[in-house]
Amino acid sequence: MSNAFRLTFTALPEHIDANGHVNNAVYVTWLDDCAWAHSMDRGIPPEMCRRLGRGMAVWRTQINYLLP
Numbered sequence: 001m002s003n004a005f006r007l008t009f010t011a012l013p014e015h016i017d018a019n020g021h022v023n024n025a026v027y028v029t030w031l032d033d034c035a036w037a038h039s040m041d042r043g044i045p046p047e048m049c050r051r052l053g054r055g056m057a058v059w060r061t062q063i064n065y066l067l068p
Contacts, residue, residue, distance in 0.1 A: 005038045027063055032056065 009030045017023040035056035036046065049055040 005041060007034045007037050024063070028058060028061065031058060031061065
């Protein structure tokens with residue numbers, strides 16, 4: 001899909017938890033960051049969302065881990 005919105009994140013050492021994997025909370029933060037970046041890319045910045053009483057929120061999430 002050529003018009004798909006994409007954003008790349010890189011796991012840093014501080015994202016790694018005691019199990020040696022990216023912490024689940026980091027994935028949720030990345031989802032939130034991606035949602036806002038997508039909104040801004042579409043011309044809807046946070047200020048407009050506040051003014052309209054709308055915004056991004058994780059309502060439900062399911063993460064399927066493909067690799068460690």
